Amino acid sequence: MRTQVGIIGAGPAGLLLSHLLHLRGISSVVLERRSRDHVERRVRAGVLEQGTVDTLVAAGVGERMLREGLPHHGIELRYGGAGHRIPFEKLVPGRAITVYGQQEVVKDLIAARLEAGGDLRFEVEDVALHALEDRPYLTFGGERLDCDVIAGCDGFHGVSRPAVPEGVLTTYEREYPFAWLGILAQVAPSSEELIYARGERGFALHSMRSPTLSRFYLQVPPDAVAEDWPDGRVWDELKARLETVPGFTLATGEIVEKSVTPMRSYVVEPMQYGRLYLAGDAAHIVPPTGAKGLNLAVADVRVLTEALAAYFRDGSTGLLDGYSAACLKRVWRAQHFSWWMTTLLHTFDSDDAYGRRLQLSYLDYVTSSEAAATTLAENYVGYEW
Structure with a gap:
């Protein structure tokens, strides 16, 4: 042939x-x-x-x-008990x-x-x-x-x-000292846009695949296995990491898939x-x-x-x-x-108080400076081809 x-x-x-x-x-x-x-x-x-x-x-x-x-047309950065939207339509029009x-x-x-x-x-x-x-x-x-x-x-x-x-x-x-537990659930998304949540318990991401199918990720130890995360534990941890702003309630439903992804x-x-x-x-x-x-x-x-x-x-x-x-x-x-x-949103060494303060300082900068927010938005939607 x-x-x-x-x-x-x-x-x-x-x-x-x-x-x-x-x-x-x-x-x-x-x-x-x-x-x-x-x-x-x-x-x-x-x-x-x-x-x-x-x-x-x-x-x-x-x-x-x-x-x-x-x-x-945007994503939310959630930390410190508040949500901050990064508006693509304003920062990178047309993308x-x-x-x-x-x-x-x-x-x-x-x-x-x-x-x-x-x-x-x-x-x-x-x-x-x-x-x-x-x-x-x-x-x-x-x-x-x-x-x-x-x-x-x-x-x-x-x-x-x-x-x-x-x-x-x-x-x-470079390898990172944590992994992601990915969850696919038969439930309508609780948010219209992606939520990137940073907290002391670790990172969480609320995403979606369709109007009836949601995708979630949890920061877990690098040696974690999906079998150690029964459905109840998954929902409890997602709620603890995502229900951190007034008025937000995470909808739950049937989990149809779980998998652990190493971070590298x-x-x-x-x-x-x-x-x-x-x-x-x-x-x-x-x-x-x-x-x-x-x-x-x-x-x-x-x-x-x-x-x-x-x-x-x-x-x-x-x-x-x-x-x-x-x-x-x-x-x-x-x-x-x-x-x-990754370094902005994840929990690293639990004893590194200095590193946590740096993270929060930069998150404050990204969510209060249009120039910094534009840099994030431009990279996220991708450079012009």
């Missing part, structure tokens, strides 16, 4: 890349080790930047997102975020690729990368796929990044080796506080699409050679913002 671009991973990065390449007349094959049902059901990020929304709409896969997604689950984006992309006759292969075993320097090919399940380029879109635990020879990539990482920052440089190009979580991880993971993957794919289009159009390699540098500029901005939001 032969194709122009072999894509490993059927998450948002791999599927969107395949679709954008298809629109440019470039062939691809997508290999995914999980089942289609699994990738369409796994709950992940749900906050889409303005640039991500615009990309999906321009690619012809945004119709359901525009119909069912929830546009938001917002849309709440639309990552699994819904995946469903839309899979449907679009299959309708266009795309080659998507699920439950593929033993994927391996070969000859990355000049004539790359992939092997899987006893088959071989020759390609001009390989795109590694298979996430942090995938096979693409480890295929790069040792010593080529430089790793930058991670980047590898460069994001390319030979004919292999890494995109999304295969190259970088951000703590979810800033809602940047999915959006960074989309940004990578946009850059890679333009580079591949130029290469297959006239053999130009300039954009491909500069792929990593172009992506990393945005990656490091998102890394800083995600780190900043």
Whole structure:
């Protein structure tokens, strides 16, 4: 078998890349080790930047997102017994975020690729990368796929990044002394916008997926397991961390999913080796506080699409050679913002009274200074594309 671009991973990065390449007349094959049902059901990020929304709409896969997604024009920072709204419509006019689950984006992309006759292969075993320097090919399940380029879109635990020879990539990482317990509940949201709550008990986030489905996160110890958090304990802790302003009552309901997510920052440089190009979580991880993971993957794919289009159009390699540098500029901005939001809102060492006072001082600054609030808003909705 032969194709122009072999894509490993059927998450948002791999599927969107395949679709954008298809629109440019470039062939691809997508290999995914999980089942289609699994990738369409796994709950992940749900906050889409303005640039991500615009990309999906321009690619012809945004119709359901525009119909069912929830546009938001602000977020609330809650601390010290009060809520403070960061108004996007005032600070960054014309730009917002849309709440639309990552699994819904995946469903839309899979449907679009299959309708266009795309080659998507699920439950593929033993994927391996070969000859990355000049004539790359992939092997899987006893088959071989020759390609001009390989795109590694298979996430942090995938096979693409480890295929790069040792010593080529430089790793930058930071682990945080806590994790997030994620909760999906069959209950209408108690707020029209996201609430980021900072308190002495730890961080909490009130989000949503639809008018009847709410998403919550709790800061928990790094070794926490979901089984240690029965439903009653979850609701008690969410109430303790969120019901801190007069008149707010948290609605409760059936919890349909719980999971624990470790918190880490991670980047590898460069994001390319030979004919292999890494995109999304295969190259970088951000703590979810800033809602940047999915959006960074989309940004990578946009850059890679333009580079591949130029290469297959006239053999130009300039954009491909500069792929990593172009992506990393945005990656490091998102890394800083995600780190900043994380350190601003979470409880660290319980004995660090000095650190807690610094947090509160900066929160006061962000919520009282238009310049500081604009910086948060601009980063949150994403820079112009």
